[in-house]
Amino acid sequence: MKSPVSLVEVSCNICNSTSEEIISKTGIGNIVRCKKCGLLYRNPRLSDRDEIDKYKHQIYDESYGLIEDKSKKEIFVSILNNLEHYKGKILDIGCADGYFLALARERGWEPYGIEISDFLLRKARESLGSKYVFGVPLKMADFPPNYFDVISMWDVLDHLMDPLGELMEIRRILKKKGLLIIRVRNIAFHILVNKLFKKNLFGIIKKPTIFHLYGFNNKNIKVLLEKANLSKLKIGNSKLTSGDPYSQIEFLGDCSTNFIKRIYYAFSQLISFLSSKSLLISPSIIIYAEKI
Numbered sequence: 001m002k003s004p005v006s007l008v009e010v011s012c013n014i015c016n017s018t019s020e021e022i023i024s025k026t027g028i029g030n031i032v033r034c035k036k037c038g039l040l041y042r043n044p045r046l047s048d049r050d051e052i053d054k055y056k057h058q059i060y061d062e063s064y065g066l067i068e069d070k071s072k073k074e075i076f077v078s079i080l081n082n083l084e085h086y087k088g089k090i091l092d093i094g095c096a097d098g099y100f101l102a103l104a105r106e107r108g109w110e111p112y113g114i115e116i117s118d119f120l121l122r123k124a125r126e127s128l129g130s131k132y133v134f135g136v137p138l139k140m141a142d143f144p145p146n147y148f149d150v151i152s153m154w155d156v157l158d159h160l161m162d163p164l165g166e167l168m169e170i171r172r173i174l175k176k177k178g179l180l181i182i183r184v185r186n187i188a189f190h191i192l193v194n195k196l197f198k199k200n201l202f203g204i205i206k207k208p209t210i211f212h213l214y215g216f217n218n219k220n221i222k223v224l225l226e227k228a229n230l231s232k233l234k235i236g237n238s239k240l241t242s243g244d245p246y247s248q249i250e251f252l253g254d255c256s257t258n259f260i261k262r263i264y265y266a267f268s269q270l271i272s273f274l275s276s277k278s279l280l281i282s283p284s285i286i287i288y289a290e291k292i
């Protein structure tokens with residue numbers, strides 16, 4: 001018989017407070033909000049070892065991976081085009097099948113990846129070579145200090161058990177004036193959509209939002225990055241890609257769905273402009289930070 005899942009209590013990753021309010025109850029722990037700093041996080045949750053094991057042994061749908069790669073290509077290419085003056089060593093944490101790094105290598109970067117899923121690790125190594133892709137959590141890879149020109153994390157930060165610790169390690173291994181790029185789910189959008197679709201009003205979106213271990217928005221991510229001593233922050237809306245919940249409105253077809261996403265992104269950019277970047281409502285945000 002399978003043993004029941006054991007959960008552990010955690011404190012707020014930003015301010016270490018244990019004062020929290022429950023926002024919603026889920027199958028695994030609650031979603032809580034820190035009363036001191038406002039960070040949303042899952043508590044209790046799986047132990048660190050169980051979290052790592054979960055990703056290590058997860059099998060990913062290959063066709064879905066290809067759709068993901070295709071949908072992110074536009075973002076990846078435009079970002080790489082703007083990074084020419086940083087060119088050198090690049091590390092992608094949670095590099096999946098290595099698609100972003102393969103695009104970087106084509107442009108002359110020296111690519112390194114971290115990927116803890118055995119399945120994706122194999123894919124990334126086939127693409128980039130085993131010397132460059134590490135199948136362990138970042139701290140265990142033990143990179144030298146001041147080593148990378150650019151470090152990226154695509155839709156990874158909210159999966160991590162200790163985002164602050166990870167960012168501090170990133171700062172250690174970034175070169176001075178090196179750049180960190182993060183794309184992460186915007187909890188402000190997901191809370192709004194969750195409220196709108198809670199009763200499944202239109203019967204088309206069955207799982208409107210996803211919450212991993214943390215919920216970030218443009219305000220709490222700023223506090224987190226500053227705490228990790230990363231500077232020159234730029235935070236904005238990210239273009240929409242494939243993935244939940246949008247993959248569930250398939251009956252509209254790819255063209256219509258992509259059209260709706262582009263319109264929504266344009267709308268979110270307008271709101272950002274009108275609010276002087278204080279209101280970001282795209283499903284994901286993108287953040288640039290430097291080590292100075």
Ligand SMILES: [Zn+2]
Nearest residue numbers: 012015034037
């Ligand atoms: Zn807190």
